Amino acid sequence: MDKLELAFNGRDYKVEQRNGAFFVRQRPQGGNYGQAQQIVLVTGSHTLQILWLETGRGRTLEQFPFAYIVAEKTWAPTSETFLIPPELKEYYSIGAWNGACMDCHVTQGQSRFVKGSQWDSQVAEFGIACEACHSEGHEHIERNRDPIRRFKIHLTTKSDPTVTNPKRLTAPDSGLDCGQCHSVWAFNNMADKIDFNRHGASFRPGASDLKQRFVVQPNTQDHSEQKDFIRRTEPDFFSNRFWGDGMIRVTGREFNGVQASPCFRGGEFSCISCHEMHLETPRSVSLKTWARNGQLKPKMDTDQACLQCHQTMTAKITEHTHHASDSPGSRCYNCHMPRTTFGLLHAMRSHQVSSPSVNESVAYGRPNACNLCHLNQTLAWTAQNLHAWYNQQTTRRLPLQCSGLLKATLDNAPLSPGEWVGSQLKKPQVVIGFTPISFTA
Amino acid sequence: MSDPYAAVRFDAWKSLQTLPGFSDFPFNYTSDDRALSETATRAIKKWFRTVRDVNSFFAPETGLDSSGRFRQDIFQRLRTERDDKPIVLAE
Numbered sequence: 136m137d138k139l140e141l142a143f144n145g146r147d148y149k150v151e152q153r154n155g156a157f158f159v160r161q162r163p164q165g166g167n168y169g170q171a172q173q174i175v176l177v178t179g180s181h182t183l184q185i186l187w188l189e190t191g192r193g194r195t196l197e198q199f200p201f202a203y204i205v206a207e208k209t210w211a212p213t214s215e216t217f218l219i220p221p222e223l224k225e226y227y228s229i230g231a232w233n234g235a236c237m238d239c240h241v242t243q244g245q246s247r248f249v250k251g252s253q254w255d256s257q258v259a260e261f262g263i264a265c266e267a268c269h270s271e272g273h274e275h276i277e278r279n280r281d282p283i284r285r286f287k288i289h290l291t292t293k294s295d296p297t298v299t300n301p302k303r304l305t306a307p308d309s310g311l312d313c314g315q316c317h318s319v320w321a322f323n324n325m326a327d328k329i330d331f332n333r334h335g336a337s338f339r340p341g342a343s344d345l346k347q348r349f350v351v352q353p354n355t356q357d358h359s360e361q362k363d364f365i366r367r368t369e370p371d372f373f374s375n376r377f378w379g380d381g382m383i384r385v386t387g388r389e390f391n392g393v394q395a396s397p398c399f400r401g402g403e404f405s406c407i408s409c410h411e412m413h414l415e416t417p418r419s420v421s422l423k424t425w426a427r428n429g430q431l432k433p434k435m436d437t438d439q440a441c442l443q444c445h446q447t448m449t450a451k452i453t454e455h456t457h458h459a460s461d462s463p464g465s466r467c468y469n470c471h472m473p474r475t476t477f478g479l480l481h482a483m484r485s486h487q488v489s490s491p492s493v494n495e496s497v498a499y500g501r502p503n504a505c506n507l508c509h510l511n512q513t514l515a516w517t518a519q520n521l522h523a524w525y526n527q528q529t530t531r532r533l534p535l536q537c538s539g540l541l542k543a544t545l546d547n548a549p550l551s552p553g554e555w556v557g558s559q560l561k562k563p564q565v566v567i568g569f570t571p572i573s574f575t576a
Numbered sequence: 577m578s579d580p581y582a583a584v585r586f587d588a589w590k591s592l593q594t595l596p597g598f599s600d601f602p603f604n605y606t607s608d609d610r611a612l613s614e615t616a617t618r619a620i621k622k623w624f625r626t627v628r629d630v631n632s633f634f635a636p637e638t639g640l641d642s643s644g645r646f647r648q649d650i651f652q653r654l655r656t657e658r659d660d661k662p663i664v665l666a667e
Contacts (some may be wrong), residue, residue, distance in 0.1 A: 220662040375666040430583035478667045511636045
């Protein structure tokens with residue numbers, strides 16, 4: 136980064152290295168450079184890295200307005216690494232890390248708002264460390280100083296009650312361990328928000344609810360009072376996070392999808408059905424590949440992910456899919472977990488297991504799995520096939536081809552080259568602002 | 577590649593790079609509108625003149641006709657049905 140020079144939105148930025156630390160100076164274009172601000176923190180690792188600067192206001196951080204895209208080895212304006220209207224140039228600003236990002240990008244953070252844009256934030260550890268998933272380690276460490284105790288546990292299959300092992304939890308509790316961060320959540324009330332702000336999360340891995348918070352599912356009956364409040368005070372809250380039918384559409388909130396899946400009701404389905412947080416040895420893939428491919432368990436990028444439970448489907452996949460056995464149309468994921476969530480600059484698989492229907496496209500603009508591949512076909516064609524193959528009824532008129540902004544963001548969809556250049560797309564006229572949130576993060 | 581949303585332009589580029597002949601195709605997705613259009617035009621010309629194999633068969637799902645020519649009608653239909661309401665995804 137030393138001697139890096141960047142410009143964006145009428146300002147120049149220059150990075151310099153001194154004594155092993157990096158500093159940024161900025162100026163309005165044509166003006167003079169101001170005081171150096173030290174880069175003190177990075178969030179993100181293997182996909183996108185966002186840098187944070189000291190502000191001189193206690194522990195309040197300011198975002199460096201450029202993000203580093205790891206795979207491309209390039210810098211881009213941070214606002215252009217999110218799916219937001221082009222008019223929005225500054226996405227996160229002073230204090231945003233303290234007020235929002237640190238809720239999940241550290242272990243046991245306490246944001247501690249002071250006044251104005253000043254914060255006195257504290258953390259147990261930066262990043263997602265052991266205690267984030269395994270709960271507090273003090274007692275575990277103290278009691279296991281005794282080698283006899285360790286040996287007794289080693290010789291039995293019993294778990295050690297002084298620490299949480301998500302593998303030994305029920306599937307819903309194990310999922311919530313991940314979902315404490317990987318969900319859209321909100322506070323139960325203002326008192327809980329203040330408590331969270333001052334003392335951090337009271338949830339500990341192994342618990343069955345988030346204590347001061349709850350997972351927000353738009354269409355469930357729980358927390359109706361809180362959800363009504365959110366709708367009144369932040370009208371865009373749900374549309375910025377969910378499709379119209381309540382399916383999560385933002386990356387990083389996968390537990391919402393898992394929890395809303397029919398598989399979840401069976402009590403066996405959780406995040407670690409397919410993912411692992413520690414790469415098993417001997418390694419079948421490199422650490423880098425594993426990390427960049429969703430930290431999947433072996434074979435969980437194949438039909439085996441579903442067949443581990445749905446074993447009876449093994450012998451009748453093509454009978455079920457009506458596609459050739461070696462085609463993408465016969466892969467469970469492609470129909471039941473299509474790429475309808477977005478974040479970190481790419482479309483990701485929905486984590487809400489569902490079956491494709493045209494209704495979701497007509498009513499909510501959500502691309503259905505069929506037309507994500509069959510771009511050339513109409514919804515009527517899709518409806519006809521879904522009816523013929525699965526007796527699926529279509530309850531809405533079908534004048535539309537599958538559409539939606541997300542279609543253009545599909546990682547693996549082949550681009551259609553042609554004569555049209557694409558500059559005719561009408562730019563949005565409405566500028567969306569951010570409303571201060573009360574009960575939400 | 578000239579979409580008003582930067583994230584869409586980025587993914588259009590990454591998608592393009594998955595096609596044979598385009599793996600090292602350069603594109604600055606944060607450029608100004610003119611540069612974006614010029615690059616998109618260059619990509620199309622490259623496809624049509626250099627990469628496209630006239631003897632190949634192109635599946636209809638690609639939005640191309642059987643000889644690899646762009647199906648304007650399909651694209652226009654998709655485009656007219658696009659929901660242009662401004663969107664923010666709160667990552």
